[in-house]
Amino acid sequence: MSDATRATHGVDFGRRELRVETPRLAWAIPHRSLIVSGALAIVVLVFGVASMSIGSYDVSFADVVRALVDPNVDPDSRQVVFEWRFPRVLFAVLCGAALALSGGIFQSLTRNPLGSPDIIGFGVGAQFGVTLVMVVLGLNTYMFKAAGALVGGLVTALIVYVLAMKRTVSSFRLIIVGIGVSAGLGSLTSWILISVSVEKAMMAATWGAGSIASLGFDQLIPAALVFAVVAVAALPLNRTLPVLEMGDDAATALGVHPGRTRFLAMVLGVALVALVTAAAGPISFIALAAPQISQRLTRTNTPMGMAPLMLTGAALVVVSDAAAQLLFVPVGVVTVSIGGVYLAWLLATQYARRA
Amino acid sequence: MTLTAEERGRAAAPLSATSESKPRRRGWVLGAGLLVVCGVLVATVIASLAVGSRAIDPQTVIAALFSYDEEDPLHLMVRELRVPRTVYGILIGAALAVCGGLIQAFTRNPLADPGILGVNAGASFAVTFAVGVLGLTAPGAYVPFALGGAFALTVLVYALGSFGPSGATPMKLTLAGVALGAAFTGFTTAIVLQNNSTLQVMRFWGVGSVAGRDLADLAWAAPLIGLGLLLGMLSARSLNALALGDDLAQALGARIRFTRVTVIIAVTLLAGTAVAAAGPIGFVGIMIPHAVRWFTGPDQRWVLAYSLIVGAAFLLLADILGRIALPNGELRVGIVTGLLGAPVLIALVRRRQVSGL
Numbered sequence: 001m002s003d004a005t006r007a008t009h010g011v012d013f014g015r016r017e018l019r020v021e022t023p024r025l026a027w028a029i030p031h032r033s034l035i036v037s038g039a040l041a042i043v044v045l046v047f048g049v050a051s052m053s054i055g056s057y058d059v060s061f062a063d064v065v066r067a068l069v070d071p072n073v074d075p076d077s078r079q080v081v082f083e084w085r086f087p088r089v090l091f092a093v094l095c096g097a098a099l100a101l102s103g104g105i106f107q108s109l110t111r112n113p114l115g116s117p118d119i120i121g122f123g124v125g126a127q128f129g130v131t132l133v134m135v136v137l138g139l140n141t142y143m144f145k146a147a148g149a150l151v152g153g154l155v156t157a158l159i160v161y162v163l164a165m166k167r168t169v170s171s172f173r174l175i176i177v178g179i180g181v182s183a184g185l186g187s188l189t190s191w192i193l194i195s196v197s198v199e200k201a202m203m204a205a206t207w208g209a210g211s212i213a214s215l216g217f218d219q220l221i222p223a224a225l226v227f228a229v230v231a232v233a234a235l236p237l238n239r240t241l242p243v244l245e246m247g248d249d250a251a252t253a254l255g256v257h258p259g260r261t262r263f264l265a266m267v268l269g270v271a272l273v274a275l276v277t278a279a280a281g282p283i284s285f286i287a288l289a290a291p292q293i294s295q296r297l298t299r300t301n302t303p304m305g306m307a308p309l310m311l312t313g314a315a316l317v318v319v320s321d322a323a324a325q326l327l328f329v330p331v332g333v334v335t336v337s338i339g340g341v342y343l344a345w346l347l348a349t350q351y352a353r354r355a
Numbered sequence: 356m357t358l359t360a361e362e363r364g365r366a367a368a369p370l371s372a373t374s375e376s377k378p379r380r381r382g383w384v385l386g387a388g389l390l391v392v393c394g395v396l397v398a399t400v401i402a403s404l405a406v407g408s409r410a411i412d413p414q415t416v417i418a419a420l421f422s423y424d425e426e427d428p429l430h431l432m433v434r435e436l437r438v439p440r441t442v443y444g445i446l447i448g449a450a451l452a453v454c455g456g457l458i459q460a461f462t463r464n465p466l467a468d469p470g471i472l473g474v475n476a477g478a479s480f481a482v483t484f485a486v487g488v489l490g491l492t493a494p495g496a497y498v499p500f501a502l503g504g505a506f507a508l509t510v511l512v513y514a515l516g517s518f519g520p521s522g523a524t525p526m527k528l529t530l531a532g533v534a535l536g537a538a539f540t541g542f543t544t545a546i547v548l549q550n551n552s553t554l555q556v557m558r559f560w561g562v563g564s565v566a567g568r569d570l571a572d573l574a575w576a577a578p579l580i581g582l583g584l585l586l587g588m589l590s591a592r593s594l595n596a597l598a599l600g601d602d603l604a605q606a607l608g609a610r611i612r613f614t615r616v617t618v619i620i621a622v623t624l625l626a627g628t629a630v631a632a633a634g635p636i637g638f639v640g641i642m643i644p645h646a647v648r649w650f651t652g653p654d655q656r657w658v659l660a661y662s663l664i665v666g667a668a669f670l671l672l673a674d675i676l677g678r679i680a681l682p683n684g685e686l687r688v689g690i691v692t693g694l695l696g697a698p699v700l701i702a703l704v705r706r707r708q709v710s711g712l
Contacts, residue, residue, distance in 0.1 A: 163701050176704040180697040183638050187693030190562045191686070198555045205554060209544050330548070333541035337534075 033308055036297045040311035044093060044318050051092075051322035052085040087220045091212045092321040092331070093314040094220070095276045095283055098227055100294070100313020101234060102272035103287030105265050107303040108241040112174070116288040117157065117273045118339075120174065123282040124182040125156025126274065128189050130281075131204045135196050140203070142219060146278030153277065154270050156181060210281040210332020212321065223279050230275070234268045234306070241265060242302040283332045285339020286313055292342075385657050388650065392661060396445075396668040403441040403671045404433055407678045408685075435569075442573060443565040444674050444688070445667040447629045448639060450580045452666020454625035455640030456647070456659050457587050460594040461618045462525040465648075468641035471529055472619070473536035474626040475635045477508025480539045480546075482560055487546040487553035497560065498575075498631050505627030511535060513619060528619075563636030563689035565674055576632045583624030584663065590617050591656040598653065636689045638696040639666055646703055 017028040052064045057080045059067070067073050067081035106115045117123060129152020133144050164177040193201045240256045248258040276283060291303035294312040298305055320334040327334070404416045411419075411429050418424070419433035454469040462471065470476065481504025485491045491500075512535050516528035547557050596609035604611055629636070643666045644658060651657040670688065673695050677686035 163705065166705060173704050177701050179641070180700040180704075183693040184697030186637075187690040190558070190693075191690045193558050194562060194687070198551050198558075201558055202548075202551055202554050205544075205558070206548055209548055327545075329541065329545040333544050337538040337541045339537065 030298070030300075033298045033300075033305060036294070037307045037311050040297075040308065040315050043315045044311065047315070047318045047322050048089045048093070051089055051318065051325060052081055054322065054325045055080070055085065083216070087216045088212055088321070089318065090220055091215050091223075091280065092317045094224060094227055095212065095280055096286060096290070096313035096315065096317030097310035098230075098272040098276050098313070099283065099286040099317070100290035100309050101231065101306065102269045103289075103313075104291040104294075104303045104306075104309045105234070105237060105241065105269035105272075106287070107291050108245055109262060109265055109269070110174070111245055113288075113292055113303075115174070116291075117153070117269070118284050118288050120160045121156045121178050121181045121185065122153040122270070122273055123277065123284055124185045124189075126150075126153035126277040127208055127282055128152050128156070128185045130207060130277070131189050131192050134207065135192055135200045135204050142222070142278065145207075146274065149277040150270070150274035153274055156185060157270065206330075207281040209330040210283040210335070211330035212280045212283075213330065215279060219279055223275055226275050227272075230268055230271050231306075231310075233264075237261070237265055237268070238304055238306045241304045245302055281330075281332060283317065283335050285335050285342065286316055289339060289342045290316055385651060389657075389660060389664065392664045392668065396664050396671075399668045399671040399675070400441055400445070403444060403675055404437045406675050407437065439568050439570045439573075440565055440674065441671065442570065443568055443633065444671040446573070446577060446580050447563075447565060447633045447636065448667040448670025449663045450583060450625040450629040450666075451636060451639040451670070452643035452647075452662040453584055453587050453659055454622050454629070455642075455666075456644035456655070456662040457590065457594070457618050457625075458622050458640070459644050460598065460655050460658070461615070461622075462529050463598065464525075464529060465645065467529065468637075469622060469626040469629075470536060470635075470637075470640070472532040472622060472626070473508040473512045473539065474505045474623060475630050476536040476539040476543070477504040477506075477511075478502070478627065478630040479557075479561065479635060480504055480543045481507070483543045483546045483553065483557055486556045486560075487549060492556070495572075498572075501631035502627055505630055506623055508535060508539060509619065509623040509627070525615075560634050562687045563630075563634035563692075564687040565633050565670070566685065566687075568632070572632070576628050579624050579628040583621045583628065586617055586621035587625070588656075588659055590614055590621065591659050594618070594655040595653075598655075634689060636670070636692055638692045638700075639670055642696045642700050643669060646699065649703060 016031045018031060018034060020027045020029070049061060049064050052068075053059050053061050057076075059077050059081055063073075063077055064081055067077045068086065071078065103116045106117060106120075107113055109115065126149035129148035129150070130145050132152070133139050133148030137144075139145075160174070160177050160181050163181070164174045166173065193204060240251075240261045243254050243256045244251045244258060244261055246254075251258050251261075273287065290313040291309060293316075294305060294308045295301075295303050297312070298308050303309070316338075317331065317335070320338065321331045324331040324334045401413060401416065404420075405411050405413055409432070411433060415429050416433055419427075419430040420438075423434065424430050451469060455467075458467045458469055458471060459465055461467075464471075478501040481500040482497045484504075485497060485500040491497065512528060512531045515535065516524075516531035543557075547554050593604075593609045593614040596604040596607045597611065597614060598604075599607070601611055626640070644662050647658055647661040647665055651661055670692070673691040674688045676695065677688050677691040680686050680691070
């Protein structure tokens, strides 16, 4: 890494960076971003292991690690930790990373900290779609739920954008339209729930709370594969979206194709939320809060920075899920509570009268 | 009614906070407009008595009200079913809309709704607790819980929001309200998911309705709502002063702390009673004051007066639509307000600038 220490060219941005240069590629990674990502990874690991020691079957911290790495350990604890609790933690990591990335993409696209799938009604739309599929059509498999969440969320987000569009999308209009559309769809969902049998309503309500408790490797593997594909496809966005934030003309001049980039970003962002929603139900606020938190931690000027961003999301969900297990509630209940505080602060600061 | 305060005093209303460069409407235009919306309300009341699964012509309605005949089934229907429902609709609609106007002016946040102080979340949680943990089943038994929960959580929000040297600033209260509201909504969900019987009750209670009550229940709701409306109307002028910022308001002689406490009491009375009497009905509180401000401008005295009338009319209208929307059965009013309110709000926000505070 002797190249790294030799700042031979380029502009000094006042950040200490790690430079990696090969004949074909060059990266400059700010030190701060590395440190933040490392710290978040440690948080994810520690809380992940801690959350696997919580439950009615008592496993100590050390035994969790042992059960994970050594297949010949006491079969009971291997079963509990590896088969039951491990997939749940992996799901928490996956959901957090996917939601955070999706939030980052949307916030970068809308250039607005409120441009999250939560606000533009994606979650409510997905919930409506899933409720329709589960309760009215009686289809309760992962693929159908995923399709319902995807179509419902996509259509809702599209409707909100189209309705909020008026030359530009002002953030205030976006929020008001989002509130309106969410209220309308929420009413429809309630209507469905009060006109079906209590068992069906319970099914939909449990899903609607957002839980990863009952998920195992069977659901994890397809979700992880889809996530891997989407995340790789999203890699170029890490460079192009921050450029696009400067405006279409500047982006074009720098060799970024605005229309194509925007379309790709929208598709990937929606796919990420749909993936999580289908598996776990609506886990709210992560997409809203994670990009802002990671942006502040790394002190950058864009919500996009994939590694710290996804790690922030993963840390948020893993910690929330550990808390959820201690409190015996679904993880969505915890994220709603945490997110409420965040949203209050955001609204208060954004709409406080600047006297 | 308590509208005399509105007719008094034409002190210049504070300038709008947003970039609205619209000249202020004249007083007589606003007064005439108020008469028009009162007319609309009267028409809605008559419709609410006449329309339903069985249409009754207006003459019969008037006869049922003024020359009551116990033998006539139509008279009985009007008296026993539709009058209570209509009175409830007027009260709840007015309470929610005025409450929304107050809370938007108070927090200086045009996006605020009555739920922001955690009132609905508190009521829902208390009812869920009564049903799920204590096992109450009679619908009448929820009312004290809903009221108690609403008041308790507001007190909690106020306590949490008044930390620090500056006391209970609107921003801190909003923060505390949204945070505690979200948390308690989470707790409610957690209890509801424990068993089917709780969900069975809560999925119906969770969608507000003004049907199936009788007038005797109004004995406790009407005075509380009346008091809330009165306090709200009396705070209107001080709220106009507060819109200029705390320092200027102080200079103009507004009693800031007193106004804040009064408004919070009014909001809690209105929202708490409404949710206890009818269950949570969304959207009226956020939408009506908004829509009204586009016409009246930022003077709170007019905003609240209009909100009172328009809110009552809107809720009655939503209830009427719910009665006739389906070929068989009814749509609960809480569902209709959401479905009806969404397009209206979106149309308004696309057409005009944001209504300033």
